Amino acid sequence: MQIRVTEIPPDGRKTYEGEAAPAVLSLDSGDPFVKADRPVRFRVAASLAGGRLIVQGQMWTEALFRCSRCAEYFRLAIRDDAFERVIELPPDALSVDLTEDIRETILLRLSGYPVCRADCKGLCVRCGANLNRETCCCKPPDDGQWGALDQLKLPVKPG
Ligand SMILES: [Zn+2]
């Protein structure tokens, strides 16, 4: 997103609307957990005040996330309705590039542990079945990992 400072009326605002290619997010295309495959759309208003550029508005996109419980991909909207940057302008500034700000704003909103839905049942820890779609015949892991942990952490002596 390029804001051309000379286009902004001294006592008004100029609206910028458009989109930035998914590549601005510089996500690793081999990242198995999130894929940015849609452009980032933005609508911002730019104004000038006391040698500063003020940019306020919204940006939004969608990304494909891999559920951290069941490993299925799902699509999720990411948006910032209160994007704001105040930039100190050098005296001879002609334009300001906010691409890095777009990137930062969207990346901050990528969840570290996305789930496809709040009640995702995840995968069976024994057979790997997707428990959202099927019921497997494994017993609940009651004597498994948690049992072992309990034995480790509770050396309580009676009396
Ligand atoms: Zn899931």
Ligand SMILES: [Zn+2]
């Ligand atoms: Zn199972």
